[in-house]
Each structure stands twice: as structure tokens, then as C-alpha cells.
Amino acid sequence: MMAQQDGSDEMESVRIQLSNIGRSVSTEEVQTLRTLTSFDDDGDYDDDDDDDYYCYDDDDDEYESQWAAVERLPLFERITTALFDDKVGRKRLVNVTKLGPDERHCFIDKLIKHVQNDNLSLLEKLRHRIDRAGVQLPSVEVRYKNLSVQAECQVVHGKPLPTLWNATKGVFSGISNLLGSKQEAKISILKDVNGIIKPGRMTLLLGPPGCGKTTFLLALAGKLSQTLEVSGEITYNGYGLDEFNPRKTSTYVSQYDLHTPEMTVRETLAFSARFQGVGSRAEIIKEVSQREKQAGIVPDPDVDAYMKAISVEGTESTLQTDYILKILGLDNCADTMVGDAIRRGISGGEKKRLTTGEMIVGPTKVLFMDEISNGLDSSTSFQVVSCIQHLVHHTDATALISLLQPAPEIFDLFDDVILMAEGKVVYHGPRTYIHKFFKNCGFRCLERKGIADFIQEVISRKDQAQYWYHKEQPYRYVSVNQFIQKFKECKIGVSLEKELSDPLEKTQSRRDSLSFKRYSLSKWELFKACSRREFLLMKRNSFLYVFKTLQLLMGASMTMTVFLRTRMAVDIIHANYYLGALFFTLMLIIVDAFPELSLTVSRLEVFYKQRELCFYPAWAYAIPAAILKIPLSFLESFLLISLTYYTIGYSPEVGR
Numbered sequence: 001m002m003a004q005q006d007g008s009d010e011m012e013s014v015r016i017q018l019s020n021i022g023r024s025v026s027t028e029e030v031q032t033l034r035t036l037t038s039f040d041d042d043g044d045y046d047d048d049d050d051d052d053y054y055c056y057d058d059d060d061d062e063y064e065s066q067w068a069a070v071e072r073l074p075l076f077e078r079i080t081t082a083l084f085d086d087k088v089g090r091k092r093l094v095n096v097t098k099l100g101p102d103e104r105h106c107f108i109d110k111l112i113k114h115v116q117n118d119n120l121s122l123l124e125k126l127r128h129r130i131d132r133a134g135v136q137l138p139s140v141e142v143r144y145k146n147l148s149v150q151a152e153c154q155v156v157h158g159k160p161l162p163t164l165w166n167a168t169k170g171v172f173s174g175i176s177n178l179l180g181s182k183q184e185a186k187i188s189i190l191k192d193v194n195g196i197i198k199p200g201r202m203t204l205l206l207g208p209p210g211c212g213k214t215t216f217l218l219a220l221a222g223k224l225s226q227t228l229e230v231s232g233e234i235t236y237n238g239y240g241l242d243e244f245n246p247r248k249t250s251t252y253v254s255q256y257d258l259h260t261p262e263m264t265v266r267e268t269l270a271f272s273a274r275f276q277g278v279g280s281r282a283e284i285i286k287e288v289s290q291r292e293k294q295a296g297i298v299p300d301p302d303v304d305a306y307m308k309a310i311s312v313e314g315t316e317s318t319l320q321t322d323y324i325l326k327i328l329g330l331d332n333c334a335d336t337m338v339g340d341a342i343r344r345g346i347s348g349g350e351k352k353r354l355t356t357g358e359m360i361v362g363p364t365k366v367l368f369m370d371e372i373s374n375g376l377d378s379s380t381s382f383q384v385v386s387c388i389q390h391l392v393h394h395t396d397a398t399a400l401i402s403l404l405q406p407a408p409e410i411f412d413l414f415d416d417v418i419l420m421a422e423g424k425v426v427y428h429g430p431r432t433y434i435h436k437f438f439k440n441c442g443f444r445c446l447e448r449k450g451i452a453d454f455i456q457e458v459i460s461r462k463d464q465a466q467y468w469y470h471k472e473q474p475y476r477y478v479s480v481n482q483f484i485q486k487f488k489e490c491k492i493g494v495s496l497e498k499e500l501s502d503p504l505e506k507t508q509s510r511r512d513s514l515s516f517k518r519y520s521l522s523k524w525e526l527f528k529a530c531s532r533r534e535f536l537l538m539k540r541n542s543f544l545y546v547f548k549t550l551q552l553l554m555g556a557s558m559t560m561t562v563f564l565r566t567r568m569a570v571d572i573i574h575a576n577y578y579l580g581a582l583f584f585t586l587m588l589i590i591v592d593a594f595p596e597l598s599l600t601v602s603r604l605e606v607f608y609k610q611r612e613l614c615f616y617p618a619w620a621y622a623i624p625a626a627i628l629k630i631p632l633s634f635l636e637s638f639l640l641i642s643l644t645y646y647t648i649g650y651s652p653e654v655g656r
Helices: 002-020 027-036 060-071 101-111 115-132 164-179 213-220 265-276 281-295 301-309 319-327 348-360 378-395 431-440 451-457 480-489 491-501 508-512 523-540 542-562 575-591 595-602 604-612 618-627 630-648
Strands: 081-085 091-095 142-154 184-197 202-206 229-236 250-253 366-370 398-402 416-421 424-430
Touching: 060 081, 060 091, 081 101, 081 301, 101 301, 101 319, 115 281, 115 301, 115 319, 115 378, 142 213, 184 213, 184 229, 184 416, 184 424, 184 491, 202 213, 202 378, 202 451, 213 229, 213 250, 213 366, 213 398, 250 348, 265 319, 265 348, 265 523, 281 301, 301 319, 319 348, 348 366, 348 378, 366 378, 378 398, 416 431, 416 451, 424 431, 424 480, 424 491, 431 451, 431 480, 480 491, 523 542, 523 618, 542 575, 542 595, 542 630, 575 630, 595 604, 604 618
Parallel strands: 202 398, 202 416, 250 366, 366 398
Antiparallel strands: 081 091, 142 184, 142 229, 416 424
């Protein structure tokens, strides 16, 4: 009884301490308070971390009763019901599928006040909860063996300038190719590259321009053009690219920023999140909830609410959108139009971050990113890469990121490095070993020189000599092939070759990490989502449709003056006047659609990009665009005919 009384007094003192805290609590203080508040049901101290989660609200009894109410719900309701803070800071039961924009914004601001620290803390809590429940996150290991890519190119004699003479020669060259005398050459872009990109590790891709980095990323993502000849083997968890859908399993982030200029940043991310779906998040939260209920574990309310909110399917905007806006620093311009060269919008750096956020907002476990730091300052680049690092390390994602000249602090964020030159892989291994590898080859990084710049310059013929440190020996150029041979002989290269020789076993868990469907939504949901976006774009371009209507009314007024009931006879002689009026009216309606051509053409690049990313098929884009414009077409035709029909003198019968 004495021990129980002491435990109760100590628990009450901790509650008082927590309620009196008016400042931010450090990690050490949080750990101390957690230790002090770990008691069994009978009041005794409990040092077993695997028994329970503990919450630190002002009113623990109220929270326990609320959580008990959640636990009594059926599973399909329990995974959509969470405890959210109301305006006075008290917990209340809400349905996460019906959260409003203000609620989502306030909740994210509460979770992440300082992006670098709070984002890492949130991901650590999420991973800790999943590990405590014994749930395994899906992960993907990408292997490539003897990968080669070749392109067939036409031989051009002289300078291939766009002149009339060269165009004429091109025509005759095409005719000769059809007759069988082809003048073509094959260019090797990638040459027998091998390696393994492991989950949960950040891999940096370095190399001079033109060495094949973009082709390498596209090949691993399964997005290479059909005109290229690809040989070798690429597997995800032991499955070949023809056994599943690689374009849906992986995500390729291009170095070009292609977005719809009339949409805001928030709408762009919400649209991408809706089409990418939630992946395995719904299954994970369902499994975690079941196991916690069986083990009697009470999770942290904020972590539970966040996990449930990002697992909701079929909503137009989710909490994940607000989360990505926050960690990428886009929350200040969330409601700003993206813009383009004509329409003012966000800056180039914000567009670059939006391109990255558009892809990581989804549940994809494999990320291939091409030059995502171009146009960003060093501080913003570090923030973006750091957020991706936290995401990769705590969700077991697989990331291969190509950067041109990373700063030393950005270079230190990566776990592995792939160095390419002349279409070959010179080094593929841990970042911490690369300096030792080149030192064994006779080259050492100079003081005040970044290691990333050093390893890119040491494979260059014109820059290699300055790094030679065996002064007692004469310098001699070490070619790329010699570096590759030395890498194969070192312990990292031997270990990599041995691991590649052992095929990866095809288990059910590894198969579940892959995507076999082409689209995340049903056909009806695809149609609704594309229709909603098309309607939004039509509203944003309402001035164009108003201008078209006024233009048509002006054309109708001119038609009325030209054909103003001057000839009323209905015979063969005067029939040409009526036919002329019909033709002129028809031409007015056709010409009225010309202003929309520029809009359609400007959106084609975005359409091709999103179609390649398996957002939606072509029909889901084309059919809503056609259907939603039918009412406008009828309205414009009605206005034109109502003004011109009787003034011209057409037959007034209903049948006519």
C-alpha cells in the first residue's frame, strides 16, 4: 500500500509539472518525464518500454475515456476516428475524412513548428509506433546487372545546321534509307553497369554532364524511350520490369518543371496526391490498430491522428498535402498560382520544390530524382535533401538522387555514392569509403576542397594531375577503365559482385511492396477527378469564354446587317444568299473556338508528364474536356442563331 501511495503521489507531481510548463521541452526533459510517468495500473514503476504508450494531457482520465470510446468502434470506423484538438486545446473525437482546411493547417502547425527538428521527431515517432506494433514496412531493393543502353543515330556529313540545303539532303537520305542503304551508327550511352540500390539508404549519383545520368535514372524507372536498345537485367525485389508496373512502383522526378500555370501550389499537390493514392498506408494503419488493441497499447493521440488522416482514400485534399507544403517551405505560397512565362506566379526555386513535392506527396517507395537542386540556393537545397533523407531513413524508401555540384554539407547527408563517367560506373559504395578508395589509387583531396568536386575532377584528364600525392613517383594519367578495374579489385567491389551473384528470393512480402495496377483510382474516380480539374481550369480562364461570347455577338451583329431580310423570295435564284448566310454563320462558330487552341497546346506537356507517371489515361483527360464545353457551345450557338435567324429571313416553321 505504501508503494502504491508513493507512486500515485509521484504521478500527480509529474502531472503538475507538465501542466505548468510554458516553454518548449527539450528531448532530455521529455525522456525524464516519460521515465517518471511509467507506472503500472497499480501505481508501481514500470520500466518495460514494450508495454504501453503514455499520453500527457492535462486530463488523463478524460483522454483514457475518449480512447476507450475509439477502441469500442468497429475496425472500419476506428481507423477513421481520431482525437483532435479543438479551439480551446481539448481533445475531441473527429472523423479524419471530414477535416476542414483550417483544421488540417492548425494540426500541421502544431506538429511541425521547426521543420528540421520537428519533422525528424514526427517521423521517429511514426517509426517507433510501427516497430512497437511489430509491423514491417514495405521496401524495394533495385538491382541492375550488365545494363547497357544504345541509340541508333543517323550519320550526317558536314554541319547539321537547319538550312534549306541540309533539309533537301535529309529528304534524299530518307529515301535512300527506305531503299536499304542506311547510314546509321550506334552510340553507347550506358556500358555494362552493375549495382544495388538498397532501401533505407540515400544514394547520390555524380558524374560530368553527358555521362548518362539521366538515361540511367530513366532506365531504372522503366521510362526509357522505345527507340533505344536496352540490354541487361533490372529487378525490383527480384522481379523483372515485365512482371509488374515499374512506372507506378517508382517515381522519376524530372529536372524540368512542368506544371499547369492556372492552378495553385496547393491544388497541384492535392491533385497529384489524389491520383497517386495512399498505397499501403491504409493497410499499415489497420494492422497497427489491430495489434495495439490486442496488446493494450495506447498510442500518442497526435501520431495516431496523423497516420489515420494520411491513410484516407478518395478525398480531394488530405493532410499529406499540408505536410508536404510545410516541410518543403511552400506553405507561404500555397494559394499562389504556379504561373508561367506569361502569367505571373511563384519563383523558379519554388517551382523546383513543387516538382519534388508533387512526387513525394504520394506513397511511392522508390524515388529517382534528376537534378532536383538546380535553381535552389544552398540553404534551400540542404533543407529539401534533408527532408528526403529523413523520409528515406524512417520509411525504408529507396532513393537515387542526381546532383550536379552538391555542397559538402549536402554530400554528407548521403549514405552511398555512385560515380559515373563515359557511361560507366566508376564507384558504387559507401560515402565514407570513397576518399580511401581514391587515396589507394594515388590521389588525395586537397584542403578546402569539397569531396564531391574532388571525385568528379579526379576522373577528368585535365584536372587529375593536381591531386596526385606520390611526389616521389612520376605522375601518369589513370583512365576511367583503370579506376573501374581498381574498384572491382577492392573489398567494396568484391562484396558488390558477390551480392549480385546471389539472386534475391521472391517472397510474398517483397511482392506486396510492388505495384501491379496501372492506376490507383477506378475509372469513375478518374473521370470525376479530371472533370473537377477541367471545371476549375475553365473557371480560371473565364475571361477567355466571356471574350469569345462577346466576339460571337459582334459577329452576329455584322451578320444581321449584311443579310437584313433584303431578299425574301424562296427560289433557286435567291437560294445562294441563304447558303452564303449559313456558311458565314458556320465559319463564325468555327473561328470562335480558335482562342482555346493555345490553352490546349500549352497543357500538352503537363498531360504527357502525368500520363507517363500513371496519373490517368488519355481518355480521362480528353472526355471531360469535351463534355464540359458542350453547354458553352450550345449557349454560343443559341445566342448567334436567336439574333440572326429571323433577321436574315429563314423559314419560321418549327420543322425548319
